[in-house]
Amino acid sequence: MGLVLVAGAIAFEVMATLALRASHGLSRLGPSALVVVGYGTAFVLLALALKSLNVGPVYAVWSGVGTIGAFLGGVWLFDEPVRPATLIGVTLIVIGVVVMYLGGGMEQ
Template sequence: MGILLVAGAIVSEVAATLALRASHGLTRLAPSVLVVVGYGLAFVLLAQALKSLNVGPVYAVWSGVGTVGAFAGGVLLFGESVRPATVIGVALVVLGVAVMYLGGGMEH
């Protein structure tokens, strides 16, 4: 159940981050509301997940997968550029998350 809560937190955080880009500095109402609701839901779900999961690996997964998701969403939704350095950075984030996940144990 904890992993599903983390997955929901990741989806909520990525949606909120992409809405933040679409909000044009929080000047557009609908995306701004999605920012507040999305981040709020992400933190509630993450807090619930941390009742049964270890904070270090969970935070690594949440922030790392969220980073990759925001990058992919920026490329797909906003036409942001993909450069070799960004691809290498994404690969390093994924590698780092994998190491944290495998080395830290998720459940306490």
């Protein structure tokens, strides 16, 4: 169940981050409301997941996968550029998340 909560937290965090971009500095009501609801829900789900999972690996997965999700969403929704350095960064994030997961495990 903890991994399902982490997945939900990632989805809401990515949604909120993309809504933050769409809010134009929190000047648009709809996207701004999604920012508040999305981040609030993400933190609640993450807090619930941490009742049964180790914080280090969970945070690595949550932040790493969220970063990649926000990157992909930015490319897809906002036509943001994909550069070689960006792809190297994404690769390093994936490697880091895998190492944290394998090194610390997700289950207590």
